[in-house]
Amino acid sequence: FVCWVYFHSNMALPAIGFNKGFASCQKAVQFFRKLKRTISVPKKGCLVFYDFDGNGVFDHVGIFIESVLEDGVVKYTVVEGNTSIKNQRNGGAVMLRKRDPKKIKMLFVDTLYPF
Numbered sequence: 536f537v538c539w540v541y542f543h544s545n546m547a548l549p550a551i552g553f554n555k556g557f558a559s560c561q562k563a564v565q566f567f568r569k570l571k572r573t574i575s576v577p578k579k580g581c582l583v584f585y586d587f588d589g590n591g592v593f594d595h596v597g598i599f600i601e602s603v604l605e606d607g608v609v610k611y612t613v614v615e616g617n618t619s620i621k622n623q624r625n626g627g628a629v630m631l632r633k634r635d636p637k638k639i640k641m642l643f644v645d646t647l648y649p650f
Contacts, residue, residue: 536616536629537582537596541646549650560584560593567644577602577643583613586640587623593642595624597632610635 538556541548551557551566564584567573577583577599584593597615604610610633619626634641 537598539616540598540614546646548646560596563596563644564593564642570650572644572646574643574645577611577641578645578647580647582644582646583611583634584642584644585624585634586642589640597634599643600631603633605633608635608637611641 548556557563581599585595597613600612
């Protein structure tokens, strides 16, 4: 989903196993780390990779929209594909999700300048 969004926004991601981006979050994370494109503070439009299980394996990706304060807790609003309320990483829906960075390990990738 995120590769499709970037491609149709004239900001195509590099070919990481596929002509128009990637399908494997792990391969993409390795690729972006090698290019030193990871950032510690998310920016609007950057990629957000999730390690839901905390096991060092990134299993899902979204596009960062904004930080919001909700009931005294900072959460990140992210648009994600292939998600749902019942299944975080394989749900078949496109949704705006609010994610708590204290509960989920996240990695941010700056995609806002050309590769």
